[in-house]
Amino acid sequence: MKSMEASRLTDQAELKRFVDRLLEASPAQQTEVLVTEWDSALTRFANNGIHQNVAERDVSVRVRxxxxxxxxxxxxxxxxxxxxxxxxRRAIAIADLQPKGELVPMPGPAKSHPVEAWSDATAAATPEQRADFVEAICAKAGRAGLKAFGAFSTGAEQLAIANSLGVFHHHRSTEATINTVVMGEAGSGYADRSAIDVRELDKDSLADEVIDKAQRNQNAQPVEPGDYEVVLEEYAVAEMLEFLSFIGFGALAAQEERSFMRLGERITGENIDIWDDGLDPKKCN
Amino acid sequence: MKDLAEAALNAAQMKGASYADVRLDERVQQDVTVKNGQLAAVSDDASEGVGVRVLVDGAWGFAGSARLDIDEVHEVVDRAIRIARASARARSTPVDLGPPVTSRGQYKTPVERDPFSVPLTEKVELLLRADQAMASAKGVSIREGSMEFIKQKKIFASTEGAYTEQELYESGAGIEATATSPDDVQNRSYPNSFGRHQGAGGYEYITAMQLDRHGERIGQEAVALLTAPQCPSGVKTLILDASQTALQIHESCGHPTELDRVFGMEAAYAGTSFMTPEKLNLLRYGSPRVTITADALTPTGLGTFGWDDEGVPAQRSYLIKEGLFVGYLTSRETASVLGQQSNGTMRADGWNRIPLIRMTNVSLQPGDSSLEQMIAETKDGVYMETNRSWSIDDRRLNFQFGTQLAYEILNGKRGRMLKNATYAGITPEFWNSCDAVAGQAEWRVWGLANCGKGQPPQVAHVAHGAAPARFQNVKVGILK
Structure with missing residues (x-):
């Protein structure tokens, strides 16, 4: 048995040849091709043991x-x-059936800003590595008289976008993510980690955090409804940001006046800044 | 395709699998969206692939690939076997599937008019007529309408000798009007919310909705909601329309009776359940008027098929019988833990996912009342219609729902329109307060095409038969 298994993504040059041939074959005035290909695996655990363990290799070719x-x-x-x-053929057939509408032209070539988001170690992560990682968390939880649940995923992805005006951009990335819930008889704890390089995930620190939280959370008492000063841990803040993005940060929602966001209007305290940065090298997305 | 399936099963057995199954899937999907009088988007998506699930040393492994050639199938089997061996290093107890399943046959969704043979222009014209109807209501700021059609061909084969072929169709559509003011946003949609009402069937399912006949009404209601009073707070009689009753069933009965949740297999993501095995045949879940079944044979239900993704035949079983909790939604693996046999609820949302326990058509059986009768019998209550928001804890006990539209009910009569209506409760208390369910004439099957579960995430298409229902002493509005 191989000790490592590299993710099997299509070679970049081969991918470009595929995209170029597709663009050349198109009879349309403008054509755009977006290819997303991924090879990923996920090990899921419950009650201190692995119960589901999966892998997939898939691709999406979207033509406009x-x-x-x-x-x-x-x-x-x-x-x-x-x-x-x-x-x-199917994209052309759909276009032929549509009424002529307002045309938003496709973008021409522009300088890109590459972001290094690839780790060979993550791309080559094996089911045995994931099992060992999970087993260590489950063993620690078991020794503490608790049960661990969660999922550990590793994967590699590449994205290529090209159009008939000469655009071609390619990006590849890896991601390793683990989330875990540890439960006792009367309470639970949660923790997660995510990294481009799987070697940055520390199973001991994760297990210690989630087990400590679960232990402190046993027999938590309810509080009366009312006004309190509340401290949210980072997972709660992240989830709130995600939901706010979903319902209101988009420009379309603002244009259609469905959003709480109105340009120039104060909507939070002065100590709050929220920004979007797709070039942040520390983030998986 | 059959050759690939046989090759996968042979290879899995040769490499040490004590059990293996293979699914070969082809799926096409068309989506059409109209917005503010214009055709906004048409997309046509296709996906195909193979998924192989194996048991080695009592542990599961699964791998899937979009490439459908013999070399890739062997790679997929190798990967699934290796994954299963890794699982075995850290498994709890060995998987027991119970008695073998040897189903064989073919199934096709009954379709009067193949939705993929209907010209795109006909679909767009219907949506534009509904759009114009919404536009006739002054003050509507955003109008949207959409349709979705799915055709899926799948082959299932196992080392136990099962071999089934299915061709499944879905058709769905919906319209939505949004009205805005400087400090408020209100929506009304038809027939259901969150995009569409969907069913197993052909284009006849779309035409039966009569989208264009409901556009003006929902447009007017969206505008009227902007100036409607807030739903008052209090403990009142609550009457739900059939679509909100359907979602109530989904969240507070369908999910907690999924046996994988009960066993903690979804604890880190979808959640667990308060309906634990020691409560089976003892828990008074609801009033005697509450009987809930899981029935994969229901016509037009999104949970209707020939066999589930373990090859178990579609069937009907009771979850709640006259208020008593009597059954679970099960898989082969989970049923055997309770000494039962699977009732056929394992479905995957594609070739690249393992099957999970999913609701089929989980339905509240019709009663002997009617919406008008329930209103006439109510002294102080609220009628709520069409879901707007939902929230329920991970054991499926404490819930709060919001609806798009509500009316106060005073002395047996429908009164003012109310906005931002919500209600909250505890699952068994709520269902035990059910004192009336409308009859067969108002009972229909509601499709729900956005049920999330599993890691990696899967979206299941399920359904719920429901009629308007009445509940007593329910917390309505925001209590202080």
Whole structure:
């Protein structure tokens, strides 16, 4: 048995040839191809043992064509020539059936800002590594008289976007994520970690955090409803930000006046800054 | 395809699997969206692949790939076997699947009109007519309508000799009107909320909705809600429309009777359940008027099929019988723990996912009342319609729901329209307070195509038969 198994993503040059051939074959005035390919695995545990353990390799090829001012979109999950012809044909067919609408032109070539988000160690992570990591957390929880539940995933992904105006960008990334809930008879704790490089995940620190939280949370007492000063831990803050993004940070929601966000209006205290940074090298996304 | 399935099973057995199954899936999906009088988007998506699940040393391994050739199938089997061996290093107890399942046959969703043969122009014209109907209500600021069609062909085969082929169709549609003011946003949608009402069937399912006949009404209601009074707080009689009753069933009966949740298998994500095995056949879950079944044979239900993704035949079973908790939704693995056999609820949302216990068509059986009768019998209550928000704890006990529209009920008559209506409760207390369920004439099957569960996440399409129902002494509004 191999000790390491590299993620099997298509070679970048081969991916570019596939995209170029698809763009050349398109009869539309403008064509855009977005390819996302991933190879990922996830080990799930409950009651201090692994109960589900999965892996998948998949791809999405999404084609958008603009023909005579009409747009068509289709996707397929194959990187074969026949599949490329099929997805192009379907996108064209959809465009042909549409009424002529307002045309938003596709972007031309522009400078990109590459972000290093790849780890060979994560791409080559094995089921045995995930099992060992999980087993260590379960063993610690068991020794504390508690039960561990959660999921540990590792994966590699690449994304290529190209259009008939000469755009081609490629990005590849890896991610290792573990979330865990540890429960006793009368309370639980939660912790998670995420990293581009799986070697940065420290199972002992994660287990210590979640077990300590679960132990301190046994027989927690209810509080009366009322006004309190509340301290939220980082997981709660992150979840709140995620939900706020979902319901209101988008420009469309603001344009349609569905959002709590109105440009120039104060909506939080002066001590709050929230920003979006897709180039942050420390984040997985 | 059959050759690939056989090759996968042979390879798995040769490499040490005590059990293996393979699923080959092809799925096409079309989505059409109209917004503010314009065709906003049409997409046409296709996905195919193979998934292999194996048991080695009493532990599970699964792998899937989008590539459908013999070399890749062997790679997938190798990967699944290796994963299973790794699972065995840290498993709790060995998996016992119970008696073998040897189903064989073919199943196809009954379809009068194949939705993929209906011209796109016909779909768009219907949505635009509904859009125009919403636009006729002055003050509507955003109008949206959408349709979704799915066709899935799947082959299931196992080392126990099961081999089934299924061709499943879904059709769904919905419209939504949004009205805004400087300090408020209100929505009304039809037939249901969160995008669509969906069912197992063909285009006839769409035409039966008569979207264009309901556009003006929901537009007017969205606008009227902006100036409607807030739903008052208090303990009152609550009457739910059928669609909100359906979601109540989903969250407070469907999920807690999933046996994998009961055993903690979803504890880190979807949650657990208060309906633990020692309560089986003892817990008075609801009033005698409450009978809830899981029935994968219900016509047009999104949980209707020939066999589940373990090859177990579609069937009907009781979860709640005249108020008593009598059964779970089960898989082969979980049922055997209780000395039972699976009642066929294992479904995966594609070739690249393992099957999980999912609701089929979990339905509240019709009663002998009617909405009008329930209102006429109510002195001080609130009628609520169409879900707007939901929240329930991970054991499925404490819940709060919000609805798009409500009316006060005073002395047997429907009164003022109310906005931002919410209600809260504890699951068994709530269902034990149910004193009326409308009859067959108002009972229908509601499709719910956004049920999330599992890691990696899976979205199941399930359904609930429901009719309007009445509950006593319910906390309504925001209590202080």
């Amino acid at each position: 064509v603009v023909k005579d001012g009409k747009t068509g979109v289709a996707s397929i999950n194959q990187l074969k020539e026949t599949a490329a012809q099929d997805v192009l």
